[in-house]
Amino acid sequence: MPLFDHFRFLAPIYRYLVPAPKPDDLQRALELPISGALLDVGGGTGRVTAQFVGQVGQVVIADPSTAMLRQAMDHPRLHPVAAPAELLPFADTVFERIVMVDALHHFQDVENALHELLRVLTPEGRLLIQEPDWRKWTMRLVSWGEKIALMEPQPYPPETIVEMVRRAGARAHCMESGGHTVWIVAEKGVADNAATDRIAGEMQG
Numbered sequence: 305m306p307l308f309d310h311f312r313f314l315a316p317i318y319r320y321l322v323p324a325p326k327p328d329d330l331q332r333a334l335e336l337p338i339s340g341a342l343l344d345v346g347g348g349t350g351r352v353t354a355q356f357v358g359q360v361g362q363v364v365i366a367d368p369s370t371a372m373l374r375q376a377m378d379h380p381r382l383h384p385v386a387a388p389a390e391l392l393p394f395a396d397t398v399f400e401r402i403v404m405v406d407a408l409h410h411f412q413d414v415e416n417a418l419h420e421l422l423r424v425l426t427p428e429g430r431l432l433i434q435e436p437d438w439r440k441w442t443m444r445l446v447s448w449g450e451k452i453a454l455m456e457p458q459p460y461p462p463e464t465i466v467e468m469v470r471r472a473g474a475r476a477h478c479m480e481s482g483g484h485t486v487w488i489v490a491e492k493g494v495a496d497n498a499a500t501d502r503i504a505g506e507m508q509g
């Protein structure tokens with residue numbers, strides 16, 4: 305557990321500090337619209353998924369920081385829930401989509417969190433993880449900054465995240481999202497990861 309609750313202090317200014325990702329790109333990667341529910345894990349103020357209201361049946365935001373969630377409470381169609389990714393208070397297979405933007409490297413126990421995410425994802429559902437591309441020097445500076453600020457980041461390279469998702473039992477591949485971030489896209493079902501790698505390679509190149 306970090307010594308200090310950084311997000312309590314960042315919450316009121318977070319949306320001004322960090323620009324939200326472009327909605328069109330995420331929307332395509334998440335294959336929206338859908339009629340089912342979308343879960344935004346580590347969704348904080350809701351600035352990312354507020355953009356998808358109207359394209360999904362329901363938006364639920366799970367985050368342990370009540371200060372971050374308080375900002376999301378102003379939005380009439382966001383449903384904030386105070387919970388860590390490692391212990392989600394939801395039944396099995398209820399979310400058709402799960403998105404996680406810039407949050408995974410803040411988790412205490414990534415392996416456990418990934419099991420929880422796959423537990424609550426529907427069998428045909430899709431999980432999209434957006435993380436900073438730590439291979440870029442600008443992002444390495446961010447990681448050092450977070451270490452100095454005692455945020456205890458876990459800057460896993462994308463291949464490691466793909467491996468962890470696969471170990472948790474899903475098909476997964478990494479996609480370049482452009483800029484300074486990467487996407488890890490995961491789907492449940494029988495894990496034919498060799499085929500998934502082939503398709504991802506063809507899509508990108």
Ligand SMILES: C[S@@+](CC[C@H](N)C(=O)[O-])C[C@H]1O[C@@H](n2cnc3c(N)ncnc32)[C@H](O)[C@@H]1O
Binds near residue numbers: 366407
């Ligand atoms: C950098 S912010 C990103 C917030 C949001 N995804 C966005 O892009 O606006 C990271 C978020 O992860 C949350 N977080 C930290 N540890 C977490 C955990 N174990 N489970 C879920 N969320 C967590 C923090 O409270 C914070 O809101």
